[in-house]
């Protein structure tokens with residue numbers, strides 16, 4: 259008995275020296291997909307005590323944190339939070355983009371060399387191989403000789419894969435075919451038994467076999483516009499965009515489990531999986547600092563469909579607030595209060611519904627969609643380059659030329675290229691809704707720290723991957739023919755201004771109105787953990803958020 263006790267003490271002291279006692283046992287990074295900073299205030303009176311309010315009250319809040327590049331999309335957002343740099347360096351220039359070499363559209367986490375794990379025909383040809391720099395999660399792995407556990411989870415594959423980096427033990431995302439959490443062969447050859455047990459509970463069915471009613475009586479949602487609004491998308495199977503949503507009935511209109519992510523129940527499902535991950539992997543108990551990344555995607559899907567003033571969006575945030583409270587409670591129980599550090603941010607914010615701005619005499623508009631613009635530009639260029647289809651893609655506000663079509667001698671001199679660039683620039687500038695056009699040559703002359711819209715373009719532009727020209731629209735404008743719902747992607751503050759909250763071990767109580775770009779989050783965590791910064795980090799640690807050690 260006595261010997262056993264001694265061995266336990268010795269074993270424990272060995273583990274205890276594996277990392278500094280000042281370091282948190284676990285870091286939890288939360289990204290809320292499509293969250294405006296203002297939601298923290300607009301919905302504050304309806305939040306409970308244990309969720310957002312607890313983070314705001316006990317943690318450190320930045321009230322003036324922004325994305326500092328375009329496009330403000332999900333893939334680039336997640337990559338930038340965890341690499342501490344922007345698409346110019348980390349290479350995730352959009353969610354999907356035109357690959358100039360492969361001559362086809364590629365996805366930011368698509369990887370044809372991988373297969374799904376956990377669902378044979380599921381969506382699992384996925385890995386972080388297109389991410390060109392290390393993440394703070396990678397650096398933690400390098401520091402601990404891979405002994406730290408790093409796991410990424412999300413409804414969207416990119417929300418799980420990019421944050422957890424190249425060295426993650428695993429990333430898990432939702433497979434809408436099977437209703438399960440799955441992974442890819444990049445990480446594992448089979449799902450761990452705790453993931454199988456979670457999937458076996460068929461919680462996605464239980465969540466879809468109910469009605470989505472408002473959490474509070476609907477007349478209390480005074481922070482939002484009336485439920486029946488012309489600016490909201492009507493869900494397939496409904497005739498009005500109003501509560502209640504009979505999910506059991508509505509799911510018949512979709513294939514498989516497709517409906518779940520478009521409801522706040524997608525976030526409930528992820529939160530339950532987060533708790534299962536913490537228990538199943540004994541996160542925070544390895545003796546090394548572990549890292550769990552969580553990305554809540556349903557806020558984005560509901561936000562896109564309904565716009566920022568919908569009761570559906572408010573209800574989704576009130577439910578997320580409850581989910582965050584449950585998660586914090588679980589962390590307190592499993593890892594212990596004061597033993598973990600957590601941050602919460604968003605991958606982008608969201609614009610008003612343009613039509614609602616127009617109807618209220620505010621500047622906004624709908625710009626030509628990508629395919630129509632491509633046709634339009636090719637027709638225009640055909641006058642100068644007869645018989646050639648020069649534009650091979652318009653995507654993410656970028657124009658890609660098929661440069662192999664420029665003629666022989668002129669091609670080597672670059673004169674054709676210059677001519678086409680100038681023609682398209684002037685053509686685009688003549689179109690209503692276009693604010694500025696930036697040809698590649700102009701971007702090359704730009705500086706990374708430059709101000710104004712050009713700086714946003716320079717930091718978002720990767721020379722190997724981005725297009726020949728990029729254009730930015732006027733405030734309130736976006737490319738779409740749909741008059742319902744909204745999007746994001748611009749350099750304007752309605753898309754860039756997001757919450758940043760730090761909480762727990764090593765974090766001061768308070769808030770700051772200082773400007774911080776979102777790329778400051780990763781080096782802050784690096785300093786806190788006393789590890790190397792991510793390999794292409796261009797952010798700076800947020801000193802005011804950290805306790806003096």
Ligand SMILES: [Zn+2]
Nearest residue numbers: 291292332605
């Ligand atoms: Zn997003």
